[in-house]
Amino acid sequence: MPRDILAGQINATVNREKRPKLKCPWRAACPALATRLGIVLSVADDLDKSFSLAFPGRAPMSARDTRRRLATELAAAAAAYQVAAVIPHCAQCTKPCCRLDVLVLELEWKQVKVLWQLGESRPAFDRRLAAGQGPEEIRAGNGLYYAHSKPCPAYDQSCGACRVYGQEAKPDGCTDFPVYEDDGAVIADLRCEAVNLEVLTAWLARAVGPAYRMVKSADAEFPFLVTLEVKKGASRG
Numbered sequence: 247m248p249r250d251i252l253a254g255q256i257n258a259t260v261n262r263e264k265r266p267k268l269k270c271p272w273r274a275a276c277p278a279l280a281t282r283l284g285i286v287l288s289v290a291d292d293l294d295k296s297f298s299l300a301f302p303g304r305a306p307m308s309a310r311d312t313r314r315r316l317a318t319e320l321a322a323a324a325a326a327y328q329v330a331a332v333i334p335h336c337a338q339c340t341k342p343c344c345r346l347d348v349l350v351l352e353l354e355w356k357q358v359k360v361l362w363q364l365g366e367s368r369p370a371f372d373r374r375l376a377a378g379q380g381p382e383e384i385r386a387g388n389g390l391y392y393a394h395s396k397p398c399p400a401y402d403q404s405c406g407a408c409r410v411y412g413q414e415a416k417p418d419g420c421t422d423f424p425v426y427e428d429d430g431a432v433i434a435d436l437r438c439e440a441v442n443l444e445v446l447t448a449w450l451a452r453a454v455g456p457a458y459r460m461v462k463s464a465d466a467e468f469p470f471l472v473t474l475e476v477k478k479g480a481s482r483g
């Protein structure tokens with residue numbers, strides 16, 4: 247059900263609050279992003295080196311294939327973890343992300359139009375927002391919209407379900423939250439009470455196989471965002 251929703255760093259642009267964004271706009275703006283991108287690049291380098299040591303003489307393309315395969319396996323494992331451990335908990339969650347009291351929902355215009363059931367054009371809506379007459383929970387920035395501080399209009403509070411589940415109107419970020427693959431690593435957002443980091447780490451380790459281990463690191467600025475990287479070599483534990 248609910249997932250993505252991010253806490254935004256959109257804020258430099260939107261409301262100056264320090265809430266991490268998990269998708270692209272965050273990457274563009276967040277200083278912590280550089281760190282994260284650095285981590286991802288280092289994973290790629292590590293894998294390249296490991297691959298070269300393990301398979302001397304093989305073309306670099308093979309190392310890229312290895313990374314791609316690992317990324318695919320991590321993405322599938324992250325999605326499976328959501329299905330197995332997160333979604334079943336949503337209906338009884340004590341802090342549903344769809345309330346948007348902590349998280350920020352990133353939306354494209356077409357999603358705003360459907361979720362808020364708007365009949366007007368985008369320019370008219372933008373003018374209304376700029377004049378302070380739009381929904382107070384929505385702010386515009388970077389060509390996108392950010393909703394925060396009121397429950398998502400698609401959230402059915404009576405049963406804790408998303409009314410646009412499986413539909414185009416559901417933002418991508420909702421599907422990603424709280425666990426998703428990103429450039430060969432898995433990001434876990436611990437603000438979701440259903441995420442058990444130890445279980446998730448073991449789950450991912452099983453997915454990539456015994457030749458690899460998972461290494462955890464928390465974001466320096468937003469410690470509830472944990473990156474799980476794949477490293478060559480079996481776990482010592």
Ligand code: SF4
Nearest residue numbers: 248344398401408420
């Ligand atoms: S669209 Fe709204 S109700 Fe549906 S998952 Fe996203 S935040 Fe929750």
Ligand code: SF4
Nearest residue numbers: 336339342343438440
């Ligand atoms: S915070 Fe996690 S468990 Fe709670 S509703 Fe959102 S995805 Fe489901």
